Amino acid sequence: MRKSITLYGLTFSLPMLVWQVMFFLAPLVFLTALSFWTVRNFRVEPDFNPGNWTKMLSRGVFWDAYVRTLLLSTAAAVVTSALAFPCAYGIAFKLSETPRRWAVFLMVIPFFTSYLVRVYSWQIFLSDNGIINALLAKIGIGPFGMLNSVFGIMVGYLTLSFPLVVLLQLFSLMFIDRTLIEAAHNLRCSRLRTVFEVVVPAAKVGLVIAALFCFILTFGDFVSPLYLGGGDPPTLSILITDTTKSGQQWPRAAVIALTMIATLLAVAFAAVTYAYRERGR
Amino acid sequence: MTIKRSLSGVSSRRDFLKGASVLGGGVLAMPFLSRLAFAEPVELNMLAWYGHAEPDVVAEFEAANNVKFKPKYYTGGDNMLGLIAQSPPGTFDVILSDAEYVQQLNAAGYIEELDPHDYPLDDYFPEFQKFAGHWQDGKLYSVFTRFGFLGVAYNTEAITEKEASTYNVYWANKLKGKVGHFDWHLPNLGQISLLNGNASPYDINPSAWSALQEKTKSLRPQIGGFFDYGGTFSSLQNGQMLAMAGIGDWITGVLEKSGAKVRSVIPEEGGLQWTESFSIGKGSSKADLAKKWIQYVTSAKGQVKSASMAAYPALIPNRKGWELLAKETPEEAKRQGMLLNESNVMDMIRAGRIKYRQLPVQQSLEDWNDFWSDYKGS
Numbered sequence: 001m002r003k004s005i006t007l008y009g010l011t012f013s014l015p016m017l018v019w020q021v022m023f024f025l026a027p028l029v030f031l032t033a034l035s036f037w038t039v040r041n042f043r044v045e046p047d048f049n050p051g052n053w054t055k056m057l058s059r060g061v062f063w064d065a066y067v068r069t070l071l072l073s074t075a076a077a078v079v080t081s082a083l084a085f086p087c088a089y090g091i092a093f094k095l096s097e098t099p100r101r102w103a104v105f106l107m108v109i110p111f112f113t114s115y116l117v118r119v120y121s122w123q124i125f126l127s128d129n130g131i132i133n134a135l136l137a138k139i140g141i142g143p144f145g146m147l148n149s150v151f152g153i154m155v156g157y158l159t160l161s162f163p164l165v166v167l168l169q170l171f172s173l174m175f176i177d178r179t180l181i182e183a184a185h186n187l188r189c190s191r192l193r194t195v196f197e198v199v200v201p202a203a204k205v206g207l208v209i210a211a212l213f214c215f216i217l218t219f220g221d222f223v224s225p226l227y228l229g230g231g232d233p234p235t236l237s238i239l240i241t242d243t244t245k246s247g248q249q250w251p252r253a254a255v256i257a258l259t260m261i262a263t264l265l266a267v268a269f270a271a272v273t274y275a276y277r278e279r280g281r
Numbered sequence: 282m283t284i285k286r287s288l289s290g291v292s293s294r295r296d297f298l299k300g301a302s303v304l305g306g307g308v309l310a311m312p313f314l315s316r317l318a319f320a321e322p323v324e325l326n327m328l329a330w331y332g333h334a335e336p337d338v339v340a341e342f343e344a345a346n347n348v349k350f351k352p353k354y355y356t357g358g359d360n361m362l363g364l365i366a367q368s369p370p371g372t373f374d375v376i377l378s379d380a381e382y383v384q385q386l387n388a389a390g391y392i393e394e395l396d397p398h399d400y401p402l403d404d405y406f407p408e409f410q411k412f413a414g415h416w417q418d419g420k421l422y423s424v425f426t427r428f429g430f431l432g433v434a435y436n437t438e439a440i441t442e443k444e445a446s447t448y449n450v451y452w453a454n455k456l457k458g459k460v461g462h463f464d465w466h467l468p469n470l471g472q473i474s475l476l477n478g479n480a481s482p483y484d485i486n487p488s489a490w491s492a493l494q495e496k497t498k499s500l501r502p503q504i505g506g507f508f509d510y511g512g513t514f515s516s517l518q519n520g521q522m523l524a525m526a527g528i529g530d531w532i533t534g535v536l537e538k539s540g541a542k543v544r545s546v547i548p549e550e551g552g553l554q555w556t557e558s559f560s561i562g563k564g565s566s567k568a569d570l571a572k573k574w575i576q577y578v579t580s581a582k583g584q585v586k587s588a589s590m591a592a593y594p595a596l597i598p599n600r601k602g603w604e605l606l607a608k609e610t611p612e613e614a615k616r617q618g619m620l621l622n623e624s625n626v627m628d629m630i631r632a633g634r635i636k637y638r639q640l641p642v643q644q645s646l647e648d649w650n651d652f653w654s655d656y657k658g659s
Contacts (some may be wrong), residue, residue: 009651041388060658129520229612234507242650
C-alpha cells in the first residue's frame, strides 16, 4: 500500500530535499548550461554552442582517459574490498567489545590528517631512493619503480578509501544474524564455506555499498594520479585541469565533468540495484 | 626584590586605586593612541605568480609606505587572464605577467598605459630598455622586472654538465623513465623546437610544426611524469627524475641553494627566456601607490630583492641592480652569472643563444594545447 505524504514526514525530509536542490541539482543545471557556453578572449560567455560536446567526445585522448579512469577505479574498488574484508571480518567476529572499539577508532584516525599530506608522505616511501627501496636493498633486491606508476596510484587510492571501506564493511558484518553462522556450523559447513555461503550474502548490501564508495571516491580523485602516478598517463580529473588551463576552456571541462557524473550515476544505480536484488530473482 | 617588599611599596589603598586608575585608563586609551600614531595600512591588490608578495620581497616597501599587499596568486598566463576576466574592473592594482601575455592584457584593455619617464629604464641593459612585448605603438604598458633562462635541468650525480649540454640528453638510454616534463606545453615544445634547429622556435611553418610533433612523440617512452610546480620540486629533490624538460634555474636554483644535487645548463642548441613585468590594472583606485611599487621593485634595491626572491630566484634587467647585488651577495651574483666584470648571462643573450618564450605565431594556442594533451595521453 502506498503511504500518503504527511506534514510530519515532509518536515523531516525537507532539509534533505533543500540540500539536494541547492548543492546537487542547481550546480548540475549550471554545469549543463556551462557546457554550451563559449570562450572568447579567455572570457566565458553564455551561448548555445554544442561544439564543446562534439569537440571533446570526438577526441581520442578523452576516451583513452575515460577507459583508463574507469579501469583504475574498478580495480581500486575490487582490490580495496578484497584487502578490507579480512580486516573488517576480523574486527567484527574475532575481537571482543573493547578492542573492536579501538579498531574502529584507529580506522577513523587517518581522516584527522589531510589526504594531500598523506599522499605526499608516500613519495618518501615509494621513490627509487625511498625508504622501501632502501630496506629492500638491505636484503639485496630492488630497486623497484613504485612511484609514478599504476602501483603508486593504487597505493594512493587505498590511502583514500581503505579505512572507509573497512568501516562500511564492518558495520554491515556486525549486523549479521549470528544464529545463521551457528546454524551453518551446526550443519557441518566449513569456516571458509560459511564465509562465502553465509556471511558474504548476508552482508551483500554493505559490501557492495562499500565498494561503490571506493569507486566514487577514486573515479574523481586528482591527488593520487598526479602525485603518485606522476600524471602519466592522465586520468579524467587531470584532463579537466588540463582543459581549464587551455585558454580557460571551462565549458569543455564541464563536458568532461558531466560525463563523469553520468557515469557515476549509472554505476551507483546499477550497484544499488544489484545490492538490493534478492537471491533467486 | 621579594614579593613582600614590592607589595609594601604601595603605601595605602588610595595610592593603589590611583595607580590602578592611571594604568587602566592608559590601557584603554592605547588603541586610540596607537591609531593616531599608525594609520591603518592601505591594501594593495596584487595578481602574481607565487612569491611576489611574500615578506622577503615586499616587507621593506610595506613598512616604508604603510601598505599591505593582498596577493592573489596564479599558475600560468591562462589562469591569470581568466582571473582578470572574471573579476570586476579595478580588482587588481598591480598585475605581474609573463611577456607573452602582456599584449593580450593590453588588447583586452585590462592594463593602464604607463609613462616610461616614471621608471629607471635608463639603468637597464640596452636590450631591455624597449622590450618588444611591453610596448605597443610606442607606448609602455608593462615594466620589465625579472627574467630567467630555461634549459636542461639535471641531477649532477647522474649526468655530467657536458652530457646535459644538449637537449638530446632527454633521449639517453640511462634516462629512460627518468625524464620529467614541467606540465606546460610552451617551454617544452619550445625546447624541442630549438633542438629541431628552428631559429625562431615559436614561429614555425606547418612542416616544421609536424616535425616538432614527431620529434616530441619520440620522447614519450623516456618520460616518467608530468609535474606541476610542487611535483617538479619534489621529483628533482628526491632523485625520482634525473632530468626535467621545460624548466631552468627558477626551480633548480632554489633546490641548489638548499643543497640538492641539481643544476640547470643552457644547451648548445640554445635556451629560452621567460620574462616577468609589472603593470597597473585598469580602473585601479590606487594607481599612484601601484606606480610607487613598480618604481621600487625596478630600482637597484628592489631588483636585488627580486633577484634573490625565496620562492624562485631570477635574473634582473637593471644594471645598477647587478652592481648592488655583487656588493651585497657576491656569491649569489656569481651563481646566477650576474657579475659585470666576468662572463655573464648578457653574453649568452648577445651571442644569440637565448630565444624569447612566446605564444605560437603560425598555429593557434589551441593547436599546441591539443597536441600536448594528446602527447600526455599517448
